[in-house]
Amino acid sequence: MVTTAESAAHKSQQQSRVLIVGNYCHDVLIQNNAVKAVSLGGAASFISNVFNGLSVSCNLVSKVGEDFKYTVSYTPIVIPTLKTTVFHSYFDPGLHGNDHQDRILKRVCACDPIRPSDLPDTRFKYGMGVGVGGEILPETLERMIEICDVVFADIQALIRVFDSVDGTVKLVKLEETGFYPLLPRIGVLKASSEEAVFMDVEEVRKWCCVVVTNGKHGCKVYWKDGELGISPFLANQDDPTGAGDSFFGGFVAGLVQGLAVPDAALLGNLFGSLSVEQVGLPKFDTRLLQAWLVSTF
Numbered sequence: 001m002v003t004t005a006e007s008a009a010h011k012s013q014q015q016s017r018v019l020i021v022g023n024y025c026h027d028v029l030i031q032n033n034a035v036k037a038v039s040l041g042g043a044a045s046f047i048s049n050v051f052n053g054l055s056v057s058c059n060l061v062s063k064v065g066e067d068f069k070y071t072v073s074y075t076p077i078v079i080p081t082l083k084t085t086v087f088h089s090y091f092d093p094g095l096h097g098n099d100h101q102d103r104i105l106k107r108v109c110a111c112d113p114i115r116p117s118d119l120p121d122t123r124f125k126y127g128m129g130v131g132v133g134g135e136i137l138p139e140t141l142e143r144m145i146e147i148c149d150v151v152f153a154d155i156q157a158l159i160r161v162f163d164s165v166d167g168t169v170k171l172v173k174l175e176e177t178g179f180y181p182l183l184p185r186i187g188v189l190k191a192s193s194e195e196a197v198f199m200d201v202e203e204v205r206k207w208c209c210v211v212v213t214n215g216k217h218g219c220k221v222y223w224k225d226g227e228l229g230i231s232p233f234l235a236n237q238d239d240p241t242g243a244g245d246s247f248f249g250g251f252v253a254g255l256v257q258g259l260a261v262p263d264a265a266l267l268g269n270l271f272g273s274l275s276v277e278q279v280g281l282p283k284f285d286t287r288l289l290q291a292w293l294v295s296t297f
């Protein structure tokens with residue numbers, strides 16, 4: 001006999017059309033040699049937070065260690081022998097004499113990669129490959145492409161490498177990675193303007209839609225034979241961490257809800273701007289959000 005709980009779980013599984021893949025992590029924000037905040041991080045956490053704010057359901061595959069210290073809506077896979085991925089973000093003006101780089105990121109601990117066998121054996125309409133610490137392998141992204149109608153990938157999941165001594169995050173050219181041959185099978189590739197220089201946008205836009213976010217200036221969407229800039233929202237920035245993830249969450253949630261690409265990108269900009277105003281995982285005022293959605297779309 002199927003119990004009510006089982007049938008509810010089955011129903012919600014059927015209703016969830018989005019698969020989010022990427023590890024949760026512990027974020028430590030350091031400013032002027034002092035810890036400013038410690039919070040739940042990982043693109044998957046910021047994106048699912050936006051989905052929750054918009055009541056969009058999803059499935060999420062993430063791995064953490066036994067030391068994982070947050071309560072989350074989507075239970076991660078716990079690897080008892082490993083620790084949760086940890087990032088230290090150093091925010092100091094003119095860091096290392098480089099005025100253009102506002103943040104140095106170090107991955108000081110890395111949890112297990114997410115392998116194809118960790119993914120559910122179900123089909124999804126949308127998949128999001130949103131790793132932060134190198135946990136998405138080319139074969140994992142390939143499996144996502146097989147089980148999802150459209151895959152959205154964040155370039156940060158594809159081009160990050162980590163210094164073998166102190167874990168400093170460096171970026172490599174997209175064409176030098178094992179992900180490059182998969183691009184024609186990706187629906188949308190999202191990058192920040194700093195990351196976008198690690199790919200040839202003119203080449204990549206022939207294969208998939210490219211969305212480049214540019215902080216307080218908003219974002220730009222490129223496709224094969226067109227491009228469109230989407231205006232930003234005003235924000236008082238306190239912590240830029242997760243702005244790109246919140247943007248991506250809003251963008252994909254908008255598409256899931258049936259918005260056209262420019263409107264979905266506008267929704268992404270809204271969530272990016274709300275995210276930078278708060279330290280750590282942002283909280284959203286659902287009533288204000290609903291009012292904005294109703295008046296805008």
Ligand SMILES: Nc1ncnc2c1ncn2[C@@H]1O[C@H](COP(=O)(O)OP(=O)(O)OP(=O)(O)O)[C@@H](O)[C@H]1O
Nearest residue numbers: 192213214215216218235240242243244269272273
């Ligand atoms: N200062 C800001 N004011 C208004 N909107 C912002 C601001 N910073 C970011 N945003 C919004 O968030 C989006 C993503 O920001 P950004 O381009 O800085 O991503 P990112 O560099 O990937 O961020 P992070 O790596 O810190 O998550 C922007 O496209 C914009 O819509």
Ligand SMILES: O[C@H]1[C@H](O)[C@@H](O)[C@H](O)[C@@H](O)[C@H]1O
Nearest residue numbers: 027041042043087132242245
């Ligand atoms: O929590 C953050 C966030 O997900 C950022 O997008 C990512 O760049 C960082 O690596 C991570 O620590």
